[in-house]
Amino acid sequence: KNEVEQSPQNLTAQEGEFITINCSYSVGISALHWLQQHPGGGIVSLFMLSSGKKKHGRLIATINIQEKHSSLHITASHPRDSAVYICAAQTSGSRLTFGEGTQLTVNP
């Protein structure tokens, strides 16, 4: 069993839909990261969470430390949101353990 698991692996949505990607982890963490990777390979850091909830534009990230679970929500999804979304658990120091990623496709 991976230390960081994401679901779903693949997600297809219609433009405008509300999207949720889930992340569960089994290790103790100091922070939980959500990353976005576009087809070219480059990665953008979306959120770093240690508790509660953060919002940036149409993106919302939540974390429940007791349940070791985090969610990434996208409101009013758009085709430009199509990317791979990766959850990463920050454990000792700066070490990150990555989930397998969720491939999101938003159709117009």
Added chain:
Amino acid sequence: SAVISQKPSRDICQRGTSLTIQCQVDSQVTMMFWYRQQPGQSLTLIATANQGSEATYESGFVIDKFPISRPNLTFSTLTVSNMSPEDSSIYLCSVEARTGAYEQYFGPGTRLTVT
């Protein structure tokens, strides 16, 4: 925040050759990391590049195959040596910057194909 650039952005190389990937940051950072992402896989940490000392390698990665340099606080290189098709991956540089809290920033990646 920290802005990271990598060179080259992509390359196609023949087996048996070596490729050096450069990572440049626009500010001084303490921690720099090199990751590999094989096709369809998640990211795997290769090593932590330490300024002024040898890199710290993760299990399964060795200095002879992935020599790393870190001459100063803004620059690092990763060399993929004696390449084989199994080395075809995206190689990513990341840095840790302290902007209130410790945050990690990622470079655009280098897409390597070995034929």
